[in-house]
Amino acid sequence: MSRPEHIAPPEVFYNDTEANKYTSNSRIASIQAEMSLRALELLNLPADQSCFLLDIGCGSGLSGEVIEEEGHTWVGLDIAPSMLEIAQEREVEGDLFLHDIGQGVGFRPGVFDGAISISVLQWLCNADSSVQRPKARLNRFFSSLYSSLAKGARAVFQFYPENDDQLDLILTTATRCGFMGGLVIDYPNSKKARKYFLCLFAGQAAPGPAPQLPRGLDYEGVDGRESSVAYSHNRLKNHQRRPRGASRVPVKDRNWVLRKKEAARARGENVPKDSKHLEPSGYSTTYATKVSGSNQNALSNNDQAKLNADKVLRLKKAWDQSFAPAKSLPMTLFMMWMSGNSVQIFNLVITVMMFFQPVKALLGVQEAFKRFEAPESTESVTHTDINLVFPKVVFILMNLLQVALGLWKCSNMGLLPTTASDWLAFEVPPTPLEYSMM
Amino acid sequence: MRLLTHNMLQCHVKTCTDPALNFPLQLKDIELEQVETDRNDDLLLNLLQKVDWNALKATVVELGVVDFPQEIPENPQNDESFMQKFHEILMEVSPYDYN
Numbered sequence: 001m002s003r004p005e006h007i008a009p010p011e012v013f014y015n016d017t018e019a020n021k022y023t024s025n026s027r028i029a030s031i032q033a034e035m036s037l038r039a040l041e042l043l044n045l046p047a048d049q050s051c052f053l054l055d056i057g058c059g060s061g062l063s064g065e066v067i068e069e070e071g072h073t074w075v076g077l078d079i080a081p082s083m084l085e086i087a088q089e090r091e092v093e094g095d096l097f098l099h100d101i102g103q104g105v106g107f108r109p110g111v112f113d114g115a116i117s118i119s120v121l122q123w124l125c126n127a128d129s130s131v132q133r134p135k136a137r138l139n140r141f142f143s144s145l146y147s148s149l150a151k152g153a154r155a156v157f158q159f160y161p162e163n164d165d166q167l168d169l170i171l172t173t174a175t176r177c178g179f180m181g182g183l184v185i186d187y188p189n190s191k192k193a194r195k196y197f198l199c200l201f202a203g204q205a206a207p208g209p210a211p212q213l214p215r216g217l218d219y220e221g222v223d224g225r226e227s228s229v230a231y232s233h234n235r236l237k238n239h240q241r242r243p244r245g246a247s248r249v250p251v252k253d254r255n256w257v258l259r260k261k262e263a264a265r266a267r268g269e270n271v272p273k274d275s276k277h278l279e280p281s282g283y284s285t286t287y288a289t290k291v292s293g294s295n296q297n298a299l300s301n302n303d304q305a306k307l308n309a310d311k312v313l314r315l316k317k318a319w320d321q322s323f324a325p326a327k328s329l330p331m332t333l334f335m336m337w338m339s340g341n342s343v344q345i346f347n348l349v350i351t352v353m354m355f356f357q358p359v360k361a362l363l364g365v366q367e368a369f370k371r372f373e374a375p376e377s378t379e380s381v382t383h384t385d386i387n388l389v390f391p392k393v394v395f396i397l398m399n400l401l402q403v404a405l406g407l408w409k410c411s412n413m414g415l416l417p418t419t420a421s422d423w424l425a426f427e428v429p430p431t432p433l434e435y436s437m438m
Numbered sequence: 439m440r441l442l443t444h445n446m447l448q449c450h451v452k453t454c455t456d457p458a459l460n461f462p463l464q465l466k467d468i469e470l471e472q473v474e475t476d477r478n479d480d481l482l483l484n485l486l487q488k489v490d491w492n493a494l495k496a497t498v499v500e501l502g503v504v505d506f507p508q509e510i511p512e513n514p515q516n517d518e519s520f521m522q523k524f525h526e527i528l529m530e531v532s533p534y535d536y537n
Contacts, residue, residue: 052488075443108445
């Protein structure tokens with residue numbers, strides 16, 4: 001962006017057209033008002049008090065209007081006549097002076113409660129004629145301003161420094177003239193929104209700690225928007241460091257050991273057990289994997305004992321299974337007695353059920369005892385597995401007993417063809433020994 | 439320009455440092471004008487400490503205003519007539535260059 005102070009001196013640059021443009025453009029006006037408000041804020045004037053302020057480079061009175069709105073009285077200085085004319089047309093309240101601030105401000109000492117200046121200071125850093133020396137002009141300006149400010153008053157300059165040398169020149173000159181303070185930069189991370197405010201303190205009103213330089217605005221403080229990503233190492237550090245007092249987590253923990261042992265078992269190595277405790281009977285993973293390995297004969301006493309215990313348990317369960325049909329016998333008998341011997345539908349259903357259940361059980365004897373046999377993987381190795389023949393025989397007998405009961409019931413009801421009258425068709429009529437004729 | 443501002447001005451010529459000569463500035467070729475403004479007692483009391491009273495008196499005499507109080511009363515905020523007069527002179531009377 002071209003800098004207007006490079007184009008012409010301010011009183012020439014801000015001619016009628018430029019001055020008109022400056023005032024009629026609503027965007028410029030809003031930016032000027034915003035900056036004036038911020039400058040007033042930085043002035044840190046006592047609350048609820050009308051103050052007498054100096055507006056350096058008041059132009060068309062845009063900043064003056066903001067001062068009026070805040071309830072203060074002001075006096076304005078500017079070098080451009082066209083701008084001042086517009087200010088007069090707009091009937092601003094402050095008194096206006098056509099004045100070159102490079103020649104100092106002509107006011108009595110200590111009259112102003114504060115001074116603001118919007119977009120002016122950079123103009124002072126240029127020599128517009130051969131006789132002008134920027135440094136001397138700045139010096140004159142700052143020293144006369146310092147004296148005209150009340151003790152403890154502030155002067156806030158919004159300006160656009162061209163480079164670091166210019167900043168340095170302004171700051172050192174102001175400091176040499178007695179001012180304290182420094183630079184406040186609003187939105188320093190945004191190239192567009194960045195604003196420089198030179199915040200100067202003319203001494204101290206009351207003895208005490210030196211006034212604190214205000215903090216520049218940033219997006220974090222305004223509306224929560226982050227202008228840049230916050231960068232920190234903390235997260236990484238926290239991740240690596242365990243909290244104070246927490247026990248050390250070993251790299252080679254239990255899972256690691258188990259994984260290694262599993263891998264060794266897969267290679268067929270002799271690996272100690274994972275647990276010192278006996279595994280519950282019926283839980284077969286350990287010995288199943290062991291006996292299926294190459295070291296079948298290396299079963300320890302412990303394993304042998306467990307195998308035996310398992311066998312005893314299975315045999316016991318098998319006998320339970322074989323006597324299970326007998327348990328329903330009393331109930332069956334009771335129902336037989338209750339229902340009587342007459343041929344009715346209720347009687348018949350009970351009788352059919354009495355046959356149906358034992359017959360079904362008899363057909364599935366092998367199936368019923370399958371779960372008591374040794375697991376398939378061990379069948380080949382355990383030569384002396386439990387003998388299920390006797391339980392099976394008892395099971396069959398019990399079921400047959402039920403069938404017998406059913407038959408007895410049937411005979412009681414007279415459904416069994418046990419009398420001669422049931423077989424009349426096959427009855428051979430007796431051959432008469434002799435025939436008598438009449 | 440209000441008399442307030444006139445009272446604050448001094449000659450800013452570098453070599454003009456004699457307090458008897460550089461203040462107050464002389465008013466020449468002027469006409470008086472009355473600009474109505476709202477009275478702000480708070481501001482007036484603030485300005486009362488800053489205004490050079492003797493210079494203001496001299497200026498007022500020079501302009502031909504007669505009924506101006508010679509001294510600041512002890513409690514100016516309670517003195518309604520003084521505050522009104524002070525306001526009129528300081529904030530409303532505006533000399534301007536008739537050229």
